[in-house]
Amino acid sequence: MTFASGPYAPTDTDEGPEFGSICIVGYPHAMVDAKLTASRLAQMVEGAAAVAGQTDLTAVLWTTVETAMDLTGAKYGALGVIGEHSTLIQFLHVGIDPDLAAKMGDPPRGRGVLGTITRVATTLRVDRLSDHPDFIGFPDHHPPMESFLGVPIRIGDAVFGNLYLTEKKAGFTIDDEALVEALAVIAGSAISTARLQRRLRRVAVVEDRERIARDLHDAIIQDLFAVGLSLQALGHNIKDDAVHSGLDEAVGRLDDSIAALRRYIFDLRPPVWTRRNLRLELADLVGQLAGPYGADVDVHVSKEAAELPGTAVDDALQMIREALSNALRHSGATKISVTIEEGADCVLISVTDDGDGFDPSTVSRGMGLDNLRSRADKARGTTTINTSPGQGTTVLISLPL
Ligand SMILES: Nc1ncnc2c1ncn2[C@@H]1O[C@H](COP(=O)(O)OP(=O)(O)OP(=O)(O)O)[C@@H](O)[C@H]1O
Numbered sequence: 001m002t003f004a005s006g007p008y009a010p011t012d013t014d015e016g017p018e019f020g021s022i023c024i025v026g027y028p029h030a031m032v033d034a035k036l037t038a039s040r041l042a043q044m045v046e047g048a049a050a051v052a053g054q055t056d057l058t059a060v061l062w063t064t065v066e067t068a069m070d071l072t073g074a075k076y077g078a079l080g081v082i083g084e085h086s087t088l089i090q091f092l093h094v095g096i097d098p099d100l101a102a103k104m105g106d107p108p109r110g111r112g113v114l115g116t117i118t119r120v121a122t123t124l125r126v127d128r129l130s131d132h133p134d135f136i137g138f139p140d141h142h143p144p145m146e147s148f149l150g151v152p153i154r155i156g157d158a159v160f161g162n163l164y165l166t167e168k169k170a171g172f173t174i175d176d177e178a179l180v181e182a183l184a185v186i187a188g189s190a191i192s193t194a195r196l197q198r199r200l201r202r203v204a205v206v207e208d209r210e211r212i213a214r215d216l217h218d219a220i221i222q223d224l225f226a227v228g229l230s231l232q233a234l235g236h237n238i239k240d241d242a243v244h245s246g247l248d249e250a251v252g253r254l255d256d257s258i259a260a261l262r263r264y265i266f267d268l269r270p271p272v273w274t275r276r277n278l279r280l281e282l283a284d285l286v287g288q289l290a291g292p293y294g295a296d297v298d299v300h301v302s303k304e305a306a307e308l309p310g311t312a313v314d315d316a317l318q319m320i321r322e323a324l325s326n327a328l329r330h331s332g333a334t335k336i337s338v339t340i341e342e343g344a345d346c347v348l349i350s351v352t353d354d355g356d357g358f359d360p361s362t363v364s365r366g367m368g369l370d371n372l373r374s375r376a377d378k379a380r381g382t383t384t385i386n387t388s389p390g391q392g393t394t395v396l397i398s399l400p401l
Pocket residue numbers: 326327328330331353355356357358363364365366367368369370393
């Protein structure tokens with residue numbers, strides 16, 4: 001990245017003199033038209049450093065939102081992570097009180113103007129959201145939001161998510177647009193670095209266990225075995241009964257140690273030699289459950305999600321089993337879809353049916369939905385059920401990674 005034009009002239013006034021444009025190679029248009037002051041550029045560099053300095057993915061996302069709000073003076077900020085079907089699979093927001101957010105219900109899935117940015121994959125800056133042709137209104141309890149700046153965050157050619165800012169008093173300017181676009185470039189690279197590091201950590205843990213298990217098996221167990229055999233061989237030439245039984249006892253203890261080591265190696269193994277294939281296991285599960293029913297079940301597992309750690313696979317499969325069997329048994333659906341994808345810091349599972357839906361407040365409960373919730377709690381995840389009579393049902397599950 002290069003910051004082009006002019007010597008850096010620090011200034012003690014708030015805004016300082018105009019400082020020319022910043023230009024980020026190969027990246028957005030607003031940079032060209034922006035006339036940024038030295039103090040805003042300095043603020044931008046500081047914000048960029050804060051974002052780039054985070055190693056944890058979740059921290060990168062929150063810092064990006066907060067930095068963008070600071071840079072622009074927006075009252076509200078949010079970051080939506082885009083999933084496989086171009087909907088928002090995660091929505092982090094800043095500025096709205098959690099109690100109020102809870103009253104507003106489910107987080108936005110990216111319809112309306114939020115979805116416009118995903119569709120066009122470019123920045124959108126408007127003074128009055130409600131004037132935009134794609135505006136579809138707000139849910140109950142939503143605070144008023146008019147001025148709006150939305151910027152996609154790219155990783156390579158793909159759009160990872162969108163950064164949304166609203167409610168800047170005098171409206172967002174071309175300078176704000178340039179700064180937030182620059183920030184989005186930095187956020188994209190910090191996100192992909194943090195993701196890569198997480199993968200490497202996972203691989204490192206697996207490889208470590210693999211190595212220890214292999215060493216234990218190949219070196220130590222084989223040695224113990226050899227010692228046992230020599231002791232037995234020695235015994236053949238010894239007539240003394242006391243020595244004989246001493247040798248037998250030693251060999252017996254060696255056998256016990258070997259058995260204990262084998263168990264230990266076996267415990268080390270699950271994530272190692274019995275690496276799970278979520279796609280295959282899910283296909284099996286769906287085949288078993290859906291066989292007797294007429295419904296068409298569509299399964300989609302994203303590439304990243306296919307490599308989940310073993311414990312998450314267990315939870316994911318059990319929870320899908322319940323949600324899917326509910327859809328098959330109770331909903332009368334003709335189409336059901338199961339998707340598993342990786343969000344920013346969690347696995348996101350959805351089971352959607354186009355069946356009858358139900359009213360959770362009046363339905364007679366079995367054990368399934370309660371189990372679903374307690375399994376999610378135990379894994380420190382969440383479940384959400386979107387349903388209403390006649391509308392079909394979507395069960396959304398999020399499990400932390
Ligand atoms: N996808 C769905 N479509 C329509 N109704 C549903 C759906 N999922 C759940 N329900 C309704 O919610 C009720 C409670 O579900 P829950 O899984 O807790 O119990 P169950 O499936 O009846 O019994 P169990 O899970 O213990 O075998 C169901 O009996 C059904 O009426």
